[in-house]
Amino acid sequence: MEERESSCPFQRAFGPGMCEMHRRLHEMLAAPGQRMMPVIRGAGIPVDLWDFGDEVAVVADLPGVESGDVAIRLTGPATLRITVRRREEEGREGYAVRERLSGEMTRVVNLPAEVTDEGAAATLRNGVLAVRLRKVLEEQGVEIPVREG
Template structure:
């Protein structure tokens, strides 16, 4: 005699939930075509580091709008090989993108980015909360 079929379903859902949690704690679930990134909170700024091997600076488009950093990279394929015809061709046009929502406002005028050895680093200074505040006298 079989047990309750709902027990099997509950066990399966628990297993899937554990796999998702393990993926999240291991650095997140990688989506094909997305750029792997690290986002660090360095007290006075956010530092976003993204791996973009094989791309050049001109291939990368970086924008910041409404607290969201948007990164898009497109690399065009070469139409011909300089030394003859291809026997195998696996490296074709590729593109990758990522959107990172920042938890706090940043100073958009002071954002700086650098690209070296296939690694993009974006520094986003936080807006100081003390600058816009003023003391209120109580009468």
């Protein structure tokens, strides 16, 4: 029996399961009347992290978002959660392509060090959110050795 050449470029390397995923993805993207492609939760909030020695900075791109639509919470000593609500533009029907997200998005950021909320500051300017958090200071001082006798 002659093996038929598959139109799926992944058939030989990954098998028929990957081909089925590939087919479904293309159907979803080409679906008539599809208003918005679903995205992975939080993927719409890109961030950069900086470690400045005594503090950590998180910078996130949030175009078109106002400060009242952003919530920032320190959920653990080294975890920051950014939640954004982007409002749907009203009266905008007839999209040919819709990639700009609306609704609520959450991004959990694992910080490079433990931080404290004391002195924390957040600003939103021109669609860029900047959060500065002080690191938790490690124990300082000099250890005194213990001797016998």
